[in-house]
Every structure is written in structure tokens, then in C-alpha cells.
Amino acid sequence: MRETFYDVLRRQGVSRRSFLKFCSLTASALGLGPTVAPQMAHALETKPRTPILWLHGLECTCCSEAFIRSAHPLAKDVILSMISLDYDDTIMAAAGHQAEAIIEEIVRDYKGEYILACEGNPPLNEDGMFCIIGGKPYLEQLKFAAKDCKAIISWGSCASWGCVQAARPNPTQAVPIHKVITDKPIIKVPGCPPIPEVMTAVITYIATFGRLPELDRQGRPKMFYSQRIHDKCYRRPHFDAGQFVETWDDEGARKGYCLYKMGCKGPTTYNACSTVRWNGGLSFPIQSGHGCIGCSEDGFWDNGSFYDRLTNIHQFGIEANADDVGLAAAGVVGAAAAAHAGVSVIKRMSEKGGQE
């Protein structure tokens, strides 16, 4: 029998009080409300830890780098105890054949129970030979591990959309996970990398409740991807008032004006950077004076320079959360649609719905 999360904590000398506090904090962080904390405590005490296989395809490991820096309370110490991270070639102790054997073991012993976390993506060209893991194409490892998993987490823009290796002309024919694995639930957590606290929140939720959080039409957790950077950007009033940075380091830049004219992709980027921010909520790119590059959007490498002024909004996924807003992609036509749009937007922008 595998140890539970609680067992591991106690073994590490964490008090029961701290454990219950952790449950409360995590429930709040996930937007679940205080009634859920006891449920969560019960699950963590009694359920064996969820086995996770964390595979790496074509990627840069920035997702792992982000993940291990989560400032979530206690998470940096315990998140690796909550799940049972059985395979992750970046941070596991095993090596060689011994390491590869773990995948077979987990697939065999935990059929339908384990979570497959995918960082990076498979190249299809030349039968997948552009990414070889343990002497075999990554594509084979991915398909083998996906066959009996419970669900897949597509970490980052590589696994979710394709990212830089899938940018034109995509010589290796790299494709996102959902193009290869079509019979499993997939939760996309895009971003290059995703926000650390978002990653730990997603994995904690899945490990605790054994189900996926609410997703939008594109498969992203609604809680973190239902608003654009632009919607909650602290520089937004400058956009509204037409106060723009015109050139780098001009008067406007020093005053912290809007970076739209410098190529900021905030108006088309769905992510939580302007609310959750980075480095434990310290800052995010726009706050440090650079526009958003739209790294969590599909195909952001192929949408022109990071410094090109956004002109064609529709090249990005502007209709991405149409299901929330109640707008057809075609537009708001007619009184009924307009009235509905007004009511929905109030629900969406109030604090209880998703971000902030």
C-alpha cells in the first residue's frame, strides 16, 4: 500500500495542525470554499497518493523550473509528497534502464489510476526520431504511457499548442499532445512556462479530488484562463485614456504608460499573470516594463514579432471564452444577445467568478 499524503507529512515531522491549515489554504487557493477543506483533509489522509508520470518530449524544461518554484504555502515542501512523482527524468534519482522500467511498472500496477503529465511534445517526422528517450522515439513512450492513464496534463505551451518547435516551418513536425492522444481527458495549462502557483493548484486539485477542474472550450482551467491580461492589467487605465509608451525609455515609459504600441499582446492573451503575477505575486512582465508576448496563446511564435503592434485581433483566440461571455464569435447582434452579454459580463467580472 502506498503511503498517503498525510503519512508522508507526519513522517517529515509536519504537525496535524499545519496539515489542516494546509488543507484550508489549498481549498481557498483553488476557489473551493471552506466546506471543502475537511473533505480534502479526509482524502489526503485516506487516499494513497496519486501516481504521476511526468514525461519530457521536445521542451526546454521551463515548466519544471517554474513548478519547483511555486510559492504556494507549504507547496514547495510538500507538493512532491502529495503526489507520487514516480517518473520525471529531470528530478528523479533513478537512471538508465532502472528509470525506464518505472514507467512499465506504473502502467501495469496502476492501470487507469495514474496521471500523465506531459512537458513538451512529440515530433512526428521521420517516425519520431527527432526526440529519442531511452533509445526509443518519445512518441512511443508517450503512446505507451497514455494508454492506461486516467488523464493527461499538458504542461505549458509545447504540450498544449506546439510552441516554438512547432512554429513555421516546423521541420520535425512537432505536434501538441492532443493531436496524438485523442481518447483521454486532457487538461491544458498553457504558458511558456505556466505560472507556478497555477501548476501546483491544478495538480493539487486533481490529486485531491480525482477529477479535473472546470475547463473552457479549449481545455484550459476556467479559473485561471477566463480573463485576459488586458482585463486586469494595472496599466489598463492608461490604455483607456490613450496614454501610450511610444518608444522605449520615453517619458511615457517612465510614467508606466500602456505598452500596447510597443507590441503588448495583453488584449488577446488569456492568462492570470496580471492577477496572480509571478515570483510569489511580486511582479509580471508588464510590471517590469515589457509588453506581454502572449506566450500562453496558440501559435504565438507565428503571430509576428513580439514588438509588432497588435492589429488583427482575430489572429489570436479572441473567441476563446465565448462560452463564458455569451457572445457568438460573429458578434453581438440584436437586443437579446446584447442584454445577455451585459448580464454575463457582470457575473464574469465579479470576484467570485474565477480570477481575482
Added chain:
Amino acid sequence: MDSAKAVAKSLEAAFSGIQKTRMNDVPILNPALAVEAVGFRDWNGHCLGVLITPWFINLMLLPGGEEGVEKWQSLGLGASVTHILPAGRFNFIVGEEEAIGRFQMCSLFSPVLEFEDHEAARITAESALQALMADEQDEKVEDPDRHMLRMAKGDFPSAEEIASERERAAPHEVSRRNLLTVSQGDEESTAS
């Protein structure tokens, strides 16, 4: 009422001016929309309404009276201010424009290219205001997200806060005994 009307007028004048000058070369404006201040009214000592422009539709909040103007000077530009409205808690961001002074905005739409005509935008604005002022808060969803925001900034609720929140939000669903039974034999956890 008069002050609300005056605010609406000055907003329309200021943003019409911005449209003709600073927003002139911005290519993501919706030419079908015009600047219009919708439904401005006195609210909680401030002036609240919806502003439609070809580049955004926002809730706009302006200070009421001289006192308000002075008070708002201490708010940092870009700071987030939470206001409790009948429909829930809303985060406004502080901005400043010469002609109108300090204002607070909460984005509803931007860009606004999806609006077919100005009439659609106006109906949307009116129904948004109506929804905002209608007291239809779902009691069950007691904005746990405010904790998320606090935590993201490294400000964690204390054990007392967590305990009182639990008691308040779930007096029937999880009894105190149930909560403590789980932790029987562990004296540490019984302290609250």
C-alpha cells in the same frame, strides 16, 4: 443627479477628445461605436456608470464632491480597489486623465470589435448596470477567491480566520464534532 449628469458630460467630452487625438492611430477601434456615458448615478458617495467608447466598455467610478477628489489623490495610479456592489465584489483600477482627474475603472469589454452597432453596445451597457445593481448574490459562493488573491501576495489568513470562516460558511454541513473526530487523539488540533 446633477453631479452625475455633469460627470457623464465631462467623461464624454474627455474621451471624445482622446478618440480624435491619442487613439487616432490605434487600429483596434470599432468604428461602429461612439463615446457615450450610460446610466451615471450617485452611488455610495461616488458617481458610477458605464462608459462606451470604440475601444472599451468599462464600469467607471468618479469621486463625488471635493472631499472625494482629495481622498482619491492618495490612491496610487494602477492600484486595485475593491468595491462591494449588489452583484458582488468588483476590483477597480485607479487611473488619471487631465480633464477628469482621478477615476477608477473596471473593464467589461476591450477591444469591442464584437459589437455590431452602437445600439447593441448601449443595450449591453444598460443590462450590465442593471445586473450590477440587482442583489442576486449566490450565498453559497462566498468568494473564496479573495483568499487566493491575498495568498498570491504572500498574505495568508491566520488559523483564527480560517476557523471562523469555516464555522460561518458551513455551520450545518460539517459539524464541529465531525471536524474534530477526524483528529481524535491529536491534542494539537483541538486547540482553535
